[in-house]
Amino acid sequence: MKTLSRIICAGSIAVALFSTPAAAQTKELKVVATNTWTAALAAAAGATQVVVLAPGDLRHPAEYELKPSDVALLKAADVIVYTGFEAMARKLASTAGNAGIRMLQVDADYSLATMRTSIMAISAVLGTEPRGRESVTALERSITLWRDALKSNGLLGAPVVAHVFQVPLLKDLGFDIKGVFGPGPLEATQIARLSPIPATLVVDNWHNEAAAPLKETMKGARFVSLINFPGPDGTASLLDVLADNRKRMEMATRP
Numbered sequence: 064m065k066t067l068s069r070i071i072c073a074g075s076i077a078v079a080l081f082s083t084p085a086a087a088q089t090k091e092l093k094v095v096a097t098n099t100w101t102a103a104l105a106a107a108a109g110a111t112q113v114v115v116l117a118p119g120d121l122r123h124p125a126e127y128e129l130k131p132s133d134v135a136l137l138k139a140a141d142v143i144v145y146t147g148f149e150a151m152a153r154k155l156a157s158t159a160g161n162a163g164i165r166m167l168q169v170d171a172d173y174s175l176a177t178m179r180t181s182i183m184a185i186s187a188v189l190g191t192e193p194r195g196r197e198s199v200t201a202l203e204r205s206i207t208l209w210r211d212a213l214k215s216n217g218l219l220g221a222p223v224v225a226h227v228f229q230v231p232l233l234k235d236l237g238f239d240i241k242g243v244f245g246p247g248p249l250e251a252t253q254i255a256r257l258s259p260i261p262a263t264l265v266v267d268n269w270h271n272e273a274a275a276p277l278k279e280t281m282k283g284a285r286f287v288s289l290i291n292f293p294g295p296d297g298t299a300s301l302l303d304v305l306a307d308n309r310k311r312m313e314m315a316t317r318p
Contacts, residue, residue: 092141097151098124099293100171101144103301107198108182109191114140116151119294123270129154138162144185146171173291173308174231178202178301198301205305210237212309218264218316224257224277226268229289232308233266245273254280264316269295287315 094110096102098117105113114136117127129137129151137143137158142165145155159166167188169181179199186195213219213236224242225233233240242257245268249257258280265281267274269288278286289308293299296307 093139094142094144095137095140097143097145097149097155098127099299100124100291101146101169103293103299103304104169104171104178104181105144105185107178107195107202107301108185109189109194109198110185113144117149119292121292121294124292124294125270126150129158134158137164140164142167144169171291172228172231173301173305174235175199175203175206177231201302202305205302206235209305209309212313213237216316221263222261223264223266224260224262224274224281224284225266226273228268228270228291229266232289238264244277246271247273249273249276257281264312266312285315287311 091111094105094113096105096113096115099115099119102113102115116129116133116136117124121127125146125148127150137155143155143159144167145152147168149155156166158164167185169184170177171181172178179202182195182198183192186192210219213221219237220239222241223233223238224244225238225240226245227243228246230240230243241260241262244253244257254276257277260281262281262284265274265277265284265286267286267288269290270292272288274286274288277284289311290296290298290304293301293304298304298307
């Protein structure tokens with residue numbers, strides 16, 4: 064993917080370099096986000112442009128390794144935003160340390176608590192707290208509307224077996240988590256333990272699916288794979304991901 068295609072101008076991530084308060088910044092900081100998820104968090108925080116390292120069409124963005132062309136992008140940055148789980152994390156730290164670039168580590172899952180904390184942490188550095196609060200409110204509304212729909216469909220509190228990376232969202236949606244698997248492939252002992260669970264839904268993680276063996280042993284359950292990293296189905300923002308996952312679940316549970 065060409066460098067220009069990695070520049071997102073929709074509100075991304077900018078974090079203070081040096082120790083200067085965000086409110087005192089006189090120029091917009093140059094920010095590099097490791098992937099589309101950290102970029103989406105930044106956008107929600109109120110940043111206006113971000114260079115994204117891992118292409119949005121990757122199924123496993125966290126496994127992306129730095130390329131020589133990325134080093135030039137990093138050296139031109141004021142801030143690097145990452146989660147710490149990226150394969151490139153160590154190289155990022157080395158590059159940033161040598162160039163005096165600020166690194167900001169954030170958490171990433173789709174629980175409201177985590178999204179709120181990460182968004183507002185970025186906003187606090189950017190001096191864009193009002194924008195961050197607006198985004199958090201919109202995310203809260205999206206989750207609430209989804210919960211209301213689940214209640215109307217008789218799925219609120221339904222028993223589920225879920226991929227570990229989808230558990231935070233499912234808890235906020237009010238599901239009853241009866242079993243957890245992943246992120247690695249299911250082993251025979253796990254299949255034997257999970258199969259007897261009378262789950263209404265088995266929720267996998269699209270980026271590293273692991274639930275396939277359960278389709279043979281949990282025939283009474285519906286199966287769905289949800290996304291985390293924006294990119295699939297044209298998603299770009301956190302709200303896009305929530306909306307897309309809601310559609311996926313509605314299709315999977317449709318009578």
